[in-house]
Amino acid sequence: MTHAPVLLPEALTGLRIQADGCYVDCTFGRGGHARAILSALGPAGRLIGFDRDPEAVVEGEALRQSDARFSILHRPFSEFQAGLASLGIHAVDGVLMDLGVSSPQLDTPSRGFSFQSDGPLDMRMDPTRDQSAADWLSVADEEEIARVLWVFGEERHARRIARAICLARVETPLQTTHALVDVVRAAQPRLDPGKHPATRSFQAIRMHINRELGEIEDALGAIVNGLNPQGRLVVISFHSLEDRLVKRFFRDASRPPAGDPRMPLPDSVAAPKLHVVGKAIKATPDEVATNPRARSAVMRIVERREAA
Numbered sequence: 001m002t003h004a005p006v007l008l009p010e011a012l013t014g015l016r017i018q019a020d021g022c023y024v025d026c027t028f029g030r031g032g033h034a035r036a037i038l039s040a041l042g043p044a045g046r047l048i049g050f051d052r053d054p055e056a057v058v059e060g061e062a063l064r065q066s067d068a069r070f071s072i073l074h075r076p077f078s079e080f081q082a083g084l085a086s087l088g089i090h091a092v093d094g095v096l097m098d099l100g101v102s103s104p105q106l107d108t109p110s111r112g113f114s115f116q117s118d119g120p121l122d123m124r125m126d127p128t129r130d131q132s133a134a135d136w137l138s139v140a141d142e143e144e145i146a147r148v149l150w151v152f153g154e155e156r157h158a159r160r161i162a163r164a165i166c167l168a169r170v171e172t173p174l175q176t177t178h179a180l181v182d183v184v185r186a187a188q189p190r191l192d193p194g195k196h197p198a199t200r201s202f203q204a205i206r207m208h209i210n211r212e213l214g215e216i217e218d219a220l221g222a223i224v225n226g227l228n229p230q231g232r233l234v235v236i237s238f239h240s241l242e243d244r245l246v247k248r249f250f251r252d253a254s255r256p257p258a259g260d261p262r263m264p265l266p267d268s269v270a271a272p273k274l275h276v277v278g279k280a281i282k283a284t285p286d287e288v289a290t291n292p293r294a295r296s297a298v299m300r301i302v303e304r305r306e307a308a
C-alpha cells in the first residue's frame with residue numbers, strides 16, 4: 001500500500017537542503033518525503049525519521065538497512081528532543097512535519113480509521129499505546145463526546161450524536177467502525193448530499209484519540225530550539241485547527257518585541273527566534289487532480305535566526 005507524498009517539490013525547496021546537513025522527518029509514513037530528502041543529501045548527510053506507527057517503522061527499518069545515512073525512531077514527535085538525544089544529536093539543519101494520517105492507515109480496515117470499510121473501532125496511530133476509539137467511546141461522558149465532535153469535527157449535530165452513542169452503548173458496546181457509522185447516521189435529522197454522514201465524527205474522534213493538536217503543541221517549541229541558525233521547519237497541515245496552531249506559533253516566535261524598533265533591546269527581552277519564509281503554500285490544481293489528499297494541504301515555512 002502506498003502513500004503519495006503531498007507538496008513534495010515545495011517541501012524540498014522549503015527545507016533548502018545542504019548536502020552534508022542533518023535533517024528530521026517527524027512523520028516518516030511510507031517514506032515518500034524521506035526518500036526524496038535522502039536523494040538530495042550527499043554521503044555525509046543524515047536523516048532521522050520519527051513515526052508513532054509500528055507499520056511505518058517497519059518500512060523505516062527496511063530503508064535504514066539499505067541506507068546508513070538514515071535512522072528511524074518509533075516515537076511520537078512530541079519526544080523530538082529525547083529522540084534525537086538518544087542518537088547523540090542536539091541540533092539539526094531542517095525539520096519536516098507532514099501531519100495527519102497516511103493513506104495506508106486510512107485504507108487498512110483493521111486499523112479502524114475508515115468509515116468506508118468495516119473493522120475494529122481502533123483509530124490509534126500507535127496501537128501499542130493508549131486507548132482505542134472503542135475503549136474511549138465506552139467510558140466517555142456525553143458532554144465530552146459532544147465537545148470532541150464539535151471542536152475537532154465542527155459537527156453541528158454533535159449533541160444528538162453524542163446522546164445516540166451513549167444510548168446505543170447501553171445495549172451493545174460499539175466495537176466496529178460500521179456499528180459507529182450506523183449510530184452516527186441514524187442520529188442525524190438530515191443527511192448532507194455528497195458527504196458521508198460519518199466524515200466529521202470519524203475525523204474528530206481520530207484527532208482526539210491520537211491527541212493530534214496536543215502533539216503539535218508539545219513539539220513545536222522543542223523543534224525550534226533544536227534548529228541550527230538558518231535551519232528550517234516546514235509544516236504541512238490538513239486541518240484548519242492544525243494550520244491555525246502552526247500559524248500562530250510561527251507568528252508569535254517571529255514577532256519583534258513591542259517597543260521602539262530604533263532602540264536596542266534590553267538584555268531581559270528575548271529577540272525573536274524565527275523568521276517566516278514566504279506565504280502559506282497550497283497544492284497546484286494538477287497535484288490535487290492526481291492526489292485528492294492534497295486538496296486541504298497548507299504548507300508553512302520558518303527559518304531559525306542567527307543567535308543575537
Ligand SMILES: C[S@@+](CC[C@H](N)C(=O)[O-])C[C@H]1O[C@@H](n2cnc3c(N)ncnc32)[C@H](O)[C@@H]1O
Pocket residue numbers: 003004005006026027028029030031032033034050051052053056075076077078098099100101102103125215216
Ligand atoms: C501524512 S503521513 C506522512 C507521509 C509521509 N510524508 C510520506 O511521504 O510517506 C503522517 C505520518 O505521521 C505519523 N504521525 C502522525 N502524528 C505523529 C506524531 N505525533 N508522532 C509521530 N508520528 C506521527 C503517522 O503515523 C503517519 O505515518
